[in-house]
Amino acid sequence: MSLTNETKDIQSKLAEYARTGSKKEIEGARDDRLHHYRRLVYNVVKGVLDQGFPIAKEIMGEERWDDLVFDFFKRHKCQENEVWKMPSELVEFVDKTNYQESIGLPYLPELLLFEWLEIQVHGMQDVALPNTQEFGSDLDEALVLNPYLEIAQFQYPVHLRSASEMEANKGHYYLLIYRELDSHLVKFMNLTGFTAILLDTLGQSPKTLRHALNEMGQSLGMEITHEIEQKAIEFIEKMVEKGVVLGVK
Amino acid sequence: MTNDDDILVGLGFRRSIADETIQMKGSSPNFVEIAPENWMGMGGYWRSKLHEAAERFPITAHGLSLSIGSPDELDFEFVKELKKFLDEFNIDIYSEHLSYSKCDNAHIYDLLPIPFREDAVKHISKRIKTVQDILERPLILENVSYYTPVAAKMREEEFISSIVKESGCNLLLDVNNVYVNAFNHDYNAKDFIKNLPLDQVAYMHMAGHEKVEKDLIIDTHGQPIIDPVYDLFNYTLDLTEPVPVLLERDFNFPEMEELQGEMTNLKKIMNQKWNKAYVVDE
Missing domain, CATH: 1.10.150 (DNA polymerase; domain 1)
Known part of the structure; x- marks a missing residue:
């Protein structure tokens, strides 16, 4: 029945x-x-x-x-x-x-997303991490990213957490939200459009910095100069310090 | 003969007291109980805390979202995920509520009372068997507190007994819920307990509650256990075999010493009633 x-x-x-x-x-x-x-x-x-x-x-x-x-x-x-x-x-x-x-x-959807991403990254399921070696500042090393991160693009500076600042400063904002491996703390970092795309490209699959820059160059129609390569290496070094890049394969 | 190993008192593992529970000194729980839905699909800090707890204590699980009494179809994906979770943490004792918390494809996130009716008995019994098959564990269902009957065509104890008989599931006897319901619906708590299938009781809950109106108690789990509930527990233990007993506390947490005191009280009663070795001849 x-x-x-x-x-x-x-x-x-x-x-x-x-x-x-x-x-x-x-x-x-x-x-x-x-x-x-x-x-x-x-x-x-x-x-x-x-x-x-x-x-x-x-x-x-x-x-x-x-x-x-x-x-x-x-x-x-x-x-x-x-x-x-x-x-x-x-x-x-x-x-x-x-x-x-x-x-x-107008900023409410982005503010809510910003707050949710903190919860989401904090609770992201644990995954087995590959063995890595230290980044040697070499363009041809395959980089391994911290798997617990999100990159978000906002029109409002929601990370400033102030209504007046958000309304008055509409623009283009890129934010990295990541979880530190040891402390499990969620951290936020401002990115530029270029570094946001670079991290996003690197996060899609393990690849070398040169490979990622070439992909970006093709999709954005820009020439990857030696200066850009050096800036990218410096950025990755900083990301290694912060625990956003874990090392190389 | 019953021995000390059969006298098991547990504590609800809640985030607000996670560290205090893991590091508890002195009289500590024999096991901790978690709501699996509060931990499933979650990594990072809280996952690591759960692993710490699992290293120190056996874990039991008391679910929230199965919605065994729902008119909706069972969420099979959820039950399969649940099984993986229970397996991962070696959880043998999995209990749920004899209620529903999802209807018309919407989660309610609280426990609603089921109409005490024959068709509901059949419907739920069938679902229990399905869930047990997937989980490869017995399902232990709790008598829930409720604040109004809904379209009842049989008595509550008859409803519970029929489901236990028809499905073969086990019973989580929440003694506080019996007290709350007896007060709210003006029936005799001892008679109610006596009429339950006590040989199927596999687990018990004890908790505090809050009287919000002169004739209404809400099952809050935010207060200490009161003496009349201890009395009912005493009475119940005379009629039952030893099973694990959990102290539920979900908010308004006191110092851990107070919770330890409540666990000690429970253990003392359990020893007196269940542990024959505890009785010293004059």
Whole structure:
């Protein structure tokens, strides 16, 4: 015997009420007790999102933030089994609905993404790291990157964490978010367009710096001069110091 | 004869007290329990903490997202991922809630009460068997606290007993939840326990709660265990065989000494009731 439509319908009504606050009569349920389910569910969701997006919450203020959380959980059906990943769904929701337009905060999608990337990089699954040797500042060594990193491009300087700075300084920003291997701490670093593309190219598959620069030269239609090569070596040396490049194969 | 090895008291392994738990001195838990969904798919700092915990303690798992009572189809991918996780950490005891937390393809992230009905018994029993097959472990289901009945056509204890009988699953007897439900729905907690399939109890939970209205208790896990719940635990142990018992505390954490004191209280009762060697002849 499978679940009857009647039982399914009752379960659906209770779940919908707990998720959206839209109340329908539920057979046999105590009206004076039902609201606790709505309250408890909302508190769980709000707690997770408050913790995930402290900067967005502070900038938006309690009321607008609550409205967003309420709207999100009502209109979006969360898919993540692991609640710690659920904040990524708020990022998708805001992006998909252009929520930022309705509240006049154009930088909101990027700010939420910035905050989510910190959570994501912090929790990236551990992978086996290859044995590496020290980088000899040679263009023809195959570089191995720290696998726990994300490179993001923003129009707003979300990393400055200030509403006025974000609104006043629309432009092109490249940010590296990476996790240190030993401390597990998440670090942020400003990149230029060139270094962002270089790291991204190196991260796609293990390759030499020369190979990566040649790929970039072809795709960007630029000549890779000796000076560019030297700058790239200096950049990689800095990345080795920071633990972004682990070494060479 | 029962011996000290059968008297096992565990503590919920929560991030807020992760270091204190791992480094605990003095009377420490025999095992720790985790919510697998809070650790699955996660690497880095917290993964390393979980490994540290696993080096010191055996781990049990108490799930949140299986949603065994849901009208939705089982999430098979999730159950397979869960199995990998349980295997990785050598977790034999995996329990879940007799409730649902996903419906109409949306996670609710909390535990909703299932209508106590025959069709739900059949539906859930079938799903339990499927989950057990995939996990290659027995599923241990917990009697949950609830604040309103929903379209019930049978009594709660009948509902639980029927599922245990039909599916062959084990029971996680949450003594605090029985107390909470008995208070909220005005029934006799001891009678309720007596009518459960106690021979199928494989695990127990003890916790604190919060009285929010004159006739309503919310199962918060944010307070110490109160004396009437200890009394009910005493009563329950007279009727059951030795099983691991967990102290649940999810927030509002006190000093570790207080949690150690609660674990000591539990262990003392368990020894008195279950450990025949503990009884000293006059």
